Amino acid sequence: xxxxxQSPTHLIKTRGQQVTLRCSPKSGHDTVxxxxxxxxxxxxxxxxxxxxxxxxxxxxxxxxxxxxxxxYSSELNVNALLLGDSALYLCASSLVWGGTEAxxxxxxxxxxx
Amino acid sequence: xxxxxxxxxxxxxxxxxxxxxxxxxxxxxxYNLQWFRQDPGKGLTSLLLIQSSQRxxxxxxxxxxxxxxxxxxxxxxxxxxxxDSATYLCAVEVxxxDMxxxxxxxxxxxx
Numbered sequence: 431x432x433x434x435x436q437s438p439t440h441l442i443k444t445r446g447q448q449v450t451l452r453c454s455p456k457s458g459h460d461t462v463x464x465x466x467x468x469x470x471x472x473x474x475x476x477x478x479x480x481x482x483x484x485x486x487x488x489x490x491x492x493x494x495x496x497x498x499x500x501x502y503s504s505e506l507n508v509n510a511l512l513l514g515d516s517a518l519y520l521c522a523s524s525l526v527w528g529g530t531e532a533x534x535x536x537x538x539x540x541x542x543x
Numbered sequence: 544x545x546x547x548x549x550x551x552x553x554x555x556x557x558x559x560x561x562x563x564x565x566x567x568x569x570x571x572x573x574y575n576l577q578w579f580r581q582d583p584g585k586g587l588t589s590l591l592l593i594q595s596s597q598r599x600x601x602x603x604x605x606x607x608x609x610x611x612x613x614x615x616x617x618x619x620x621x622x623x624x625x626x627d628s629a630t631y632l633c634a635v636e637v638x639x640x641d642m643x644x645x646x647x648x649x650x651x652x653x654x
Contacts, residue, residue, distance in 0.1 A: 434586075463640045472547070472632055472644030473587070486640045520586055524640070532577065532642065534587035 432457060434523050434535035442541045443511050451506040451538045455523030462504040463532065464496060465520040473520055479504050480526075508540075516542045545570045545637050549645035556623055557653050564618040564648045566633035571611045574636040578607050578618050581630045581647070590631075591618070623652045 435454045443449050455462050461480045465473035475488035479498035493509045502523075508515055518539050522532040546569045556562055566576070575594045579587040591600045591607040593616070599608040606619040616633055630649045634642040 436586075461640060463642070465642075470646070472634070472646045473642075475641045475643070478640030480640070486638055488641065518584070522587075522642075531589055531592045533589055534579070536586040539584070 434521055434533050436519075436521050436535035436538050438538060439536065440539045440541075442543060445511055445513060445542055447511050448507065448509045449511060449540060451508075451519050451521075451540070452503065453506070453521030453523075453535060454503045455521075456533050459523035459525050459533070460502050461524045461526060462498060462502065463522045463524070464504070464506045465522065466490075467518040467520055467537070469517075476506070511542045513542050516540060545573075545635060545643045547633065547635060547643050547645040549631075549633060549648050551648060552646065553649040553651075555651040555653065558623060558625060560623050560652075561619070561621050562623055562650075564620070564631050564633075564650070566616040566618070566645055568614045568616075568635050568643070570637070571614055572637070573611065574639070576607075576609050576616050576633060576635050577642070578605075578616075579632045579634065581632060583630075587632065620650075623650075625652050625654050628652050 463478040464476040467473040477487040482498045498504045518537045520537045521535045524530045524532045550565045577592045578590040593609040604621040630647040632647045634644045
């Protein structure tokens with residue numbers, strides 16, 4: 431059973447560019463959440479998608495947007511990249527939203543130069 | 544606003560010791576609490592999930608407790624091994640899908 435998979439694993443972008451990160455949830459899971467983890471800190475919630483809609487959103491600017499496809503996979507888009515966007519981006523999936531165990535992917539390491 | 548704190552920030556123990564990691568949160572209105580393990584530069588591996596109505600969960604050498612009223616959880620690791628070396632994170636789910644994390648405890652188990 432494939433777990434949560436993310437691509438790419440590493441990415442280097444220039445300030446001002448746009449980036450798209452991808453996530454495939456664990457088999458049978460229909461809910462995808464995205465987190466940003468800066469070095470030495472715990473992950474911070476960006477947003478969650480369920481039934482192709484954004485259901486919850488953390489304290490992140492509109493430069494961060496997402497999408498969920500009918501097969502439950504998801505994309506995270508970040509526009510107008512800043513140096514401070516450099517972080518490990520983690521995707522988590524769960525079965526329905528609220529109160530169930532979350533499973534995380536290996537993350538995408540984004541470096542903005 | 545929910546704040547999650549983990550103490551200690553780092554811990555070094557000899558192999559074979561039993562140890563306790565602590566997690567505290569400021570708001571008892573949570574869906575659940577989950578403990579994770581993270582190896583350097585890697586994703587999170589789920590260890591234990593405790594629903595808000597539960598008091599503890601056990602898996603192998605791991606035991607986690609939850610006291611919602613006092614805003615505390617502990618992760619007990621028995622007979623620690625070098626392979627247990629990692630960062631341990633606790634997280635509380637405050638809204639559907641919105642998990643708040645502590646900064647983690649970095650554990651080193653020396654052979």
